[in-house]
Amino acid sequence: MNRSVLYMALVGGMALPLLSAAEANTDMVEITAQPKAKDLHYFVPRDLMQIPPGAFGDKIRRGHQLFVNTQQLKGRYVGNQLNCTNCHLDAGTKAYAAPMWAAYLAYPAFRKKDNRVNNFAERIQGCFNYSMNGKAPELGSPELVAMSAYSYWLLMGGLLDMFGMKDKPVPELSDEQLQLGGREETFVLPGPLADKVKMEGRERMPGRAFAALPEPPLPYSPQRGDAVYAQHCAVCHGKQGEGRKMADVPVIPALWGSDSYNWGAGMHRVNTAATFIFENMPLGKGVQLDVQQAWDVAAYMNSRERPQDPRFDGGIASTAKHFHASDQGYYGKTLEGVVIGSHAYPSGVKP
Template sequence: MRPILAVLPIGLALACDPPQPATAALPVEATVVEAPAAPTAWPLNPPDPASMPEGPLGDSIRRGEVLVRHTARELPQHVGAAMNCTSCHLQAGTVAKAGPWVGIAGVFPEYRSRNDQVITLADRVNDCFQRSMNGSPLPVDSADMTAILAYMTWLSQGVPVGLSVEGRGFPHLDAPAPPDPAHGQALYAEKCVACHGAEGQGVTGPDGEPVFPPLWGDRSFNISAGMARQNTAAAFIRWNMPLGQGGSLSDQDAQDLAAFFTVQPRPDFARKGEDWSHGGKPADARY
């Protein structure tokens, strides 16, 4: 909504009106409506896919969408996990509380305490390649990196620069209760095992395409990924799992599930010693 600043154009009105007898003049008051406080979050409205441009820019945006949806298949040399970007950023980054990318082009560069640096959106994408995908970074000047950024920029159109959308990231649960991993294990057997497997290994299709992504083990995200943190995993589960029934679990159940599955064996991260080197380490960091 735009702030309304209405001031009655008194001088103009008088100049155009025919002369009036003084007795007929009514008191005229200038009205000033208070500007509402500037918004801090913007509604999440992904653009209509039909509005993707044609031509070379449209081709790059479309390539970017293919890459984030089929990352393991398209970029096997950069991806160690049986995972696509959309395994966590649901529906190609268009869903609130599921790591949406709508508006993301206007909030980077941003300071991140984990890196102790102001980082670009390309750096942030590469963080997920190295941690969440347990892989290696894309060259920042490659056509594929440009395509991913073109897709995210297209998703971000209409969101004012500097504003985050509502439901950015995986909004943390209000009052994290002390988690109970044994209860989490029981819930896992009841509600998650059918898709993610008894060993957390998930299901990978014959073409290497992840069908149900792994929650732990060699083909999952590594120990330095955001999803390896208790609060982030609990929030993701609370809002998004079981698939298609997001919001059905209680805060406590989501905490218990996260406490069970995040501490299962998963790949290490060689450069973890460099993280939060100047402070800002969150309480639920794994190392």
């Protein structure tokens, strides 16, 4: 087992492995990419077949369905052709593709983006407004409760299994409790789990968010990224980053243009996209690009136009100053004589 993994409590057997605070860097400006913990067996959620029958199980199943086919909310809450699972891969279970089990344990948490503590359901709302270019369902809505229930179940089932309680059912929680998240005093941990999963460090499960990627040897370049894109990505995502549909159902997600994530989404940052791409793309053959190529292609993809930042205040410069001053993105910058963001597509749900 790698030394970079810190054991919170070794008395009485295993405890939840966590990264040390320094390694995980919990600065909440954006979720900082994590160093990969080598030799570590990542957290394993229960198989979907084990979702229990009954009303509570139905909520979990509904959450899973919405997560993998978010397009059923198109026009109401979703304004592009994406599904949550397009970025949170394997239905939100893949380590280093921002898995829901690690996220669930990490909220409530302070978010710099809106300068306050967000609970889990509020964090999901963020992805609806930006990544899905939509309009988030209300707190307490069946959709947010269901997606919270699914995420909770992924976490709790895996924890019970990990600590030798394979036969124990995942405890049912109220709708209100489900939406809070696991980093909460009132979060119920059955029996011996209470000693294993300490409050301290719940935001640092190995595999959370994205794996850290070294800085590129040369400053990243959209021009070089164009060539990487043509060679490694266009075959699936299309020449114009438009993705692909079959019988009008999106099968490959759009990377830019009117049907993609908007200028406020976390994926618009070159660093976030580079870490995601390096680890996960081309799909099924991740970790094929070299570090430079991953940064360059992220720069290419994220310097194309996409839907406007929903926080747009009427001016690109002022919106960039208020919301993009410290991010590694192209919004408001000038490339080949054009101010990026000035030809943005409409943001939000199109009726």
